[in-house]
Amino acid sequence: MALVEAGLERPGLFARFTQEHLRVFFFSLGKLGKGPIAAALTALVIGIALALPAGLYVLTRNLATVGYSWQDSLQISLFLKDSVSSERGAAMARELRAESDISRTEYISREQSLSDFKAQSGFGDALAILQDNPLPAVIAVTPQSRLGKAGVEELAARLGRLPEVDLAKLDQKWLERLYALLDIARRSVGIIATLLGVAVMVIIGNTIRLDIEARREEIEVMKLVGAPDSFIRRPFLYAGFWHGLLGGILAWILVAAGVQSLSGPALALAQAYGSQFQLSGLPAADGFSLIAAGIVLGWAGAFVTVSRRLSLIEPR
Amino acid sequence: MSSSAPDIIRFDDVSYRYPGGKDVLSNVGFSIRQGEMVYVTGPSGAGKTTLLRLIAALCRASRGQIVVMGQNLSALKPRRIPLYRQHIGLVFQNFNLLYDRSVFDNVALPLVVRGYAYADIGRRTRAALDAVGLLGREKSLPLTLSGGEQQRVGIARAIVTKPALILADEPTGNLDPEMALEVMRGFQRFNEAGVTVMIATHAIDLIEALPHRIIHLEHGEVTDKMPVAASRLGASHGAR
Numbered sequence: 051m052a053l054v055e056a057g058l059e060r061p062g063l064f065a066r067f068t069q070e071h072l073r074v075f076f077f078s079l080g081k082l083g084k085g086p087i088a089a090a091l092t093a094l095v096i097g098i099a100l101a102l103p104a105g106l107y108v109l110t111r112n113l114a115t116v117g118y119s120w121q122d123s124l125q126i127s128l129f130l131k132d133s134v135s136s137e138r139g140a141a142m143a144r145e146l147r148a149e150s151d152i153s154r155t156e157y158i159s160r161e162q163s164l165s166d167f168k169a170q171s172g173f174g175d176a177l178a179i180l181q182d183n184p185l186p187a188v189i190a191v192t193p194q195s196r197l198g199k200a201g202v203e204e205l206a207a208r209l210g211r212l213p214e215v216d217l218a219k220l221d222q223k224w225l226e227r228l229y230a231l232l233d234i235a236r237r238s239v240g241i242i243a244t245l246l247g248v249a250v251m252v253i254i255g256n257t258i259r260l261d262i263e264a265r266r267e268e269i270e271v272m273k274l275v276g277a278p279d280s281f282i283r284r285p286f287l288y289a290g291f292w293h294g295l296l297g298g299i300l301a302w303i304l305v306a307a308g309v310q311s312l313s314g315p316a317l318a319l320a321q322a323y324g325s326q327f328q329l330s331g332l333p334a335a336d337g338f339s340l341i342a343a344g345i346v347l348g349w350a351g352a353f354v355t356v357s358r359r360l361s362l363i364e365p366r
Numbered sequence: 367m368s369s370s371a372p373d374i375i376r377f378d379d380v381s382y383r384y385p386g387g388k389d390v391l392s393n394v395g396f397s398i399r400q401g402e403m404v405y406v407t408g409p410s411g412a413g414k415t416t417l418l419r420l421i422a423a424l425c426r427a428s429r430g431q432i433v434v435m436g437q438n439l440s441a442l443k444p445r446r447i448p449l450y451r452q453h454i455g456l457v458f459q460n461f462n463l464l465y466d467r468s469v470f471d472n473v474a475l476p477l478v479v480r481g482y483a484y485a486d487i488g489r490r491t492r493a494a495l496d497a498v499g500l501l502g503r504e505k506s507l508p509l510t511l512s513g514g515e516q517q518r519v520g521i522a523r524a525i526v527t528k529p530a531l532i533l534a535d536e537p538t539g540n541l542d543p544e545m546a547l548e549v550m551r552g553f554q555r556f557n558e559a560g561v562t563v564m565i566a567t568h569a570i571d572l573i574e575a576l577p578h579r580i581i582h583l584e585h586g587e588v589t590d591k592m593p594v595a596a597s598r599l600g601a602s603h604g605a606r
Binding site: 058059060061065066069070073267268270271272273274275276277278279281364365 | 454475
C-alpha cells in the first residue's frame with residue numbers, strides 16, 4: 051500500500067512489546083481497583099473453586115505420609131521352631147542382617163517375648179498359670195524400604211522356607227487397603243480439579259463477558275481507530291490474569307487456614323496413636339503451582355470469551 | 367490516473383445492498399485525487415454514510431471495485447483491516463470518544479495502538495490538540511467539554527497520525543453555526559497542508575462559505591444535481 055507514514059519512528063518490537071504490556075498491566079490493575087468489591091467477589095469464588103481440589107490434595111498427601119511412615123515400620127515376623135536354640139536364633143538374626151534386602155533384624159528370645167507380653171498385654175497373671183512358655187522366639191526382620199510390595203512379599207516367602215522358621219508373617223492387608231483408598235482419593239482430586247478448573251474458566255469468562263458488554267462502545271471506537279484484535283483483547287486478558295492471580299492467592303490462604311485449624315485435632319489424634327505425625331500444609335512449590343494454575347485458567351478463560359465476543363462487535 | 371495527482375480513492379460501478387435486500391448505493395463511480403477536498407451531499411438515506419463506511423472498510427461493497435490508497439478493498443483480508451484503517455482519520459457526528467478517559471488519552475489512542483514511544487506520543491498528541499485549539503484541556507474528561515470542543519477532540523484524534531485521508535460523517539451535525547464554520551475551516555486548513563478530506567454533510571451554508579467539489583447522491587446514485595439550501599426551499603414556496 052502506498053501509505054503515508056505518520057512520520058514517527060516506531061521503536062523496536064521488544065520495546066513496543068514491553069511498553070504496551072506494562073501499560074496494560076497497570077491499566078487493567080487500575081480497572082480492577084475501581085471496582086474492588088466485584089473484584090474481591092470474583093477472587094473469592096475462584097479462590098474457593100481452586101481451594102477445594104487443593105485441600106483434597108493436601109489431605110491425600112498427609113494420608114500418604116501416614117502410610118509411608120507405617121511402611122517403614124513394616125516388619126516380617128519370623129516365628130522360629132521351638133527346637134531352635136536361642137544361640138542359633140541370635141546367630142541367624144546376624145546372618146540375615148547381612149542380606150542386601152534386609153535393613154535390620156532383631157532377635158527376640160522366648161523369655162523376652164514372654165516378659166514383653168506380660169508387660170504390654172496386662173495378661174501377665176493369666177500367663178503365670180501356664181507351666182510352659184507358650185510363646186515362640188521371633189526374629190523381627192525390617193526389609194529395605196526400597197523393596198516394593200512384591201519384593202517384601204517375595205522376601206517373606208523365601209524366609210518362610212528356611213528350616214528354622216515355623217511361620218513368616220507379613221501383615222500388610224490394611225496397608226493395601228489404605229493405598230487403594232489413597233489411589234481413589236488421588237484420582238478424585240484429579241477429577242474434581244479438572245471440573246473446578248473448567249468452572250474457574252467459566253466464572254472468569256462470564257466476568258469478562260460482562261466487562262466486554264459494558265465496554266462495547268469503547269471496543270467500537272478502538273476498532274474505528276484501527277486497533278487490531280490483539281490490542282483490544284489485551285486488557286481483557288490481563289483482567290483474566292489478575293482475577294486468576296488473586297483467586298490463586300486466596301485459594302492458598304484458604305488451604306493454609308484449613309490446615310491450621312485442623313492441625314490441633316490432628317496432632318491430638320496422632321498422639322493418641324503414639325505417632326509423631328504432624329499435619330503438613332501445602333508446600334511452597336505446590337502453592338505457587340496453585341497460583342500459576344489460577345493465572346493460566348484466568349488467562350485462558352478470558353481468551354476464549356474475548357475471542358468469541360470480539361468478532362461480534364463491529365462499529366456501527 | 368491521467369491528471370497530475372494520483373487518485374487516492376476510486377469507485378468503479380459500486381453497489382451496496384443491505385443484508386435485508388434494499389440497495390443503498392447502486393452503480394456509484396467517481397474518483398478523488400490526492401489532496402482534494404470533497405463534500406458528499408444528498409438527502410438523508412441517500413447513502414452518504416454508507417459511502418464513507420465503504421471507504422473505511424467498515425462494510426464491504428456488494429458489487430464493483432473500490433481502490434483506496436492503492437489498496438483494492440475487496441481483496442483486503444479482514445485481518446489486515448485494522449492496519450488499513452490506521453491510515454485513515456475518521457470523524458463522526460456523535461464524536462465517538464471514550465468518556466472515561468482524558469482528552470489527552472482519547473487523542474493519543476491511535477498512536478498507542480501503533481506502539482509509538484511515549485515521548486513521541488506526548489509530543490504528537492499535544493501538537494494535534496494545539497492544531498484544534500484544545501491544548502489547555504488535555505487533562506479534562508470529554509463530558510466536561512462543549513459539543514464543539516468534543517468534536518475538536520475527535521478531529522484531533524483523526525489527525526494525530528497525520529493520515530493522508532480524512533473521512534468526516536456529518537462532523538458539524540451537532541454544532542452551532544459558528545462552531546460548525548470553525549470546524550470546517552479546520553478541515554480546510556488540513557486540506558491545505560496536503561491531506562485529502564472527504565466530508566459528508568447537509569450544511570449547504572458551510573459548503574457555500576467554503577466551496578469545494580461536491581459529490582451529490584440521490585437514491586443511492588451520483589447525480590449532477592446540486593444540494594439546495596433550506597432558505598431557497600422556503601423562498602420557492604413563498605413565491606408560489
